[in-house]
Amino acid sequence: MASKLCPSSPALGFSNSLLLPKSRQSTETAFPKPTTKLWRNSARSASLHQSGAEWRIPRAMSSAQSATQKQDENQNGSVSLESGTVPKDLVSLPRPLSVTDLATPPSHGSQVRVAYQGVPGAYSEAAALKAYPQCEAVPCEQFEAAFQAVELWLVDKAVLPIENSLGGSIHRNYDLLLRHRLHIVGEVQLAVHHCLLGLPGVKKEELKRVVSHPQALSQCEHTLSTLGVIREAADDTAGAAQFIAANNLRDTGAVASARAAEIYGLQILADGIQDDSDNVTRFLMLAREPIIPRIDRPFKTSIVFTLEEGPGVLFKALAVFALRDINLTKIESRPQRKRPLRVVDDSNTGAAKYFDYLFYIDFEASMADPRAQNALGHLQEFATFMRVLGSYPMDMTPTGRL
Numbered sequence: 001m002a003s004k005l006c007p008s009s010p011a012l013g014f015s016n017s018l019l020l021p022k023s024r025q026s027t028e029t030a031f032p033k034p035t036t037k038l039w040r041n042s043a044r045s046a047s048l049h050q051s052g053a054e055w056r057i058p059r060a061m062s063s064a065q066s067a068t069q070k071q072d073e074n075q076n077g078s079v080s081l082e083s084g085t086v087p088k089d090l091v092s093l094p095r096p097l098s099v100t101d102l103a104t105p106p107s108h109g110s111q112v113r114v115a116y117q118g119v120p121g122a123y124s125e126a127a128a129l130k131a132y133p134q135c136e137a138v139p140c141e142q143f144e145a146a147f148q149a150v151e152l153w154l155v156d157k158a159v160l161p162i163e164n165s166l167g168g169s170i171h172r173n174y175d176l177l178l179r180h181r182l183h184i185v186g187e188v189q190l191a192v193h194h195c196l197l198g199l200p201g202v203k204k205e206e207l208k209r210v211v212s213h214p215q216a217l218s219q220c221e222h223t224l225s226t227l228g229v230i231r232e233a234a235d236d237t238a239g240a241a242q243f244i245a246a247n248n249l250r251d252t253g254a255v256a257s258a259r260a261a262e263i264y265g266l267q268i269l270a271d272g273i274q275d276d277s278d279n280v281t282r283f284l285m286l287a288r289e290p291i292i293p294r295i296d297r298p299f300k301t302s303i304v305f306t307l308e309e310g311p312g313v314l315f316k317a318l319a320v321f322a323l324r325d326i327n328l329t330k331i332e333s334r335p336q337r338k339r340p341l342r343v344v345d346d347s348n349t350g351a352a353k354y355f356d357y358l359f360y361i362d363f364e365a366s367m368a369d370p371r372a373q374n375a376l377g378h379l380q381e382f383a384t385f386m387r388v389l390g391s392y393p394m395d396m397t398p399t400g401r402l
């Protein structure tokens with residue numbers, strides 16, 4: 001059974017590819033190839049739009065750009081923001097990568113370049129530095145840009161959030177893991193300690209709205225409801241802080257890190273405002289090549305698969321791990337975008353329509369472990385599609401704090 005795992009890389013014993021007999025690989029059509037399109041605004045941020053005078057945090061703005069953009073947007077009426085002075089030192093901050101930058105050749109220095117989503121001061125930047133302490137952290141506008149930056153050799157790795165202990169899964173990154181062909185080479189867990197930031201001299205009672213990443217806003221639900229402020233979505237926490245500073249918004253606060261306060265010259269109005277003091281985000285480290293799985297230290301393996309419709313199929317799929325005493329650490333299901341509904345015709349009751357799902361599972365075993373190889377060989381007997389996303393060391397370090 002293990003031989004069906006078709007190693008394209010002999011040292012690994014598995015490949016990041018379809019692990020099915022050729023006859024059944026037609027399921028691949030359900031999974032689109034990587035696309036060059038970048039999504040500027042994620043569905044998650046879209047969900048937090050205010051009705052009426054809706055506005056968005058422009059991403060990746062230098063302060064000069066923000067002033068021009070503010071004018072433009074006021075003219076077309078879609079944005080209404082207060083004007084203000086622009087702190088000089090904001091101009092020198094690195095600008096996040098956008099699609100136009102992806103044509104730029106990478107630098108060939110010896111330092112590892114690691115893409116993250118957001119701007120300096122984002123939790124993702126801290127996670128990148130925890131994962132690769134000596135790295136050059138490269139800000140990217142969107143998750144998709146971070147994936148592409150690795151694929152196009154602009155950077156060596158990407159570090160992206162996948163789940164949070166309060167907010168749950170970052171669904172966008174589950175979808176992107178499947179759409180792209182990168183390998184998970186590690187994980188890093190980071191304690192997320194949120195602060196409420198405002199311009200110097202502002203009191204938290206003066207705030208009318210609070211801007212942040214949707215996950216960060218939802219992690220601070222309790223504090224924000226007691227403040228009675230309007231909540232607005234930004235692409236990342238530090239971007240929200242940068243925006244307030246660049247536009248001198250006295251009535252607006254940001255949920256972000258203490259480091260973001262330092263970088264953008266904001267004041268900490270409240271500290272530790274997350275609903276639970278143990279607020280941890282798990283990030284994945286992604287690379288073009290997989291690492292060699294080992295058995296001399298705790299490893300995790302992440303896979304994605306689809307199943308036929310029918311009673312007990314998921315139970316059967318999970319049993320392949322239980323039978324071998326393999327512990328599952330995560331299960332996530334996502335609808336298949338290209339084939340959301342499965343229509344089953346029954347002459348007695350008519351046509352039933354089911355949502356069709358992709359199942360993502362993390363389990364505690366290395367792909368070098370025969371138990372894992374046998375479990376996946378077994379699963380492959382009835383899965384309609386399966387791919388190993390990566391086999392990587394478990395993060396056993398303390399979660400740290402930003």
Ligand SMILES: O=C(O)C(=O)C[C@]1(C(=O)O)C=C[C@@H](O)C=C1
Pocket residue numbers: 117118121122123124125161164170192213215216235236237238281
């Ligand atoms: O906005 C940031 O600072 C991020 O790094 C993003 C992000 C996320 O995507 O969940 C990461 C960690 C926190 O849970 C909040 C936000």
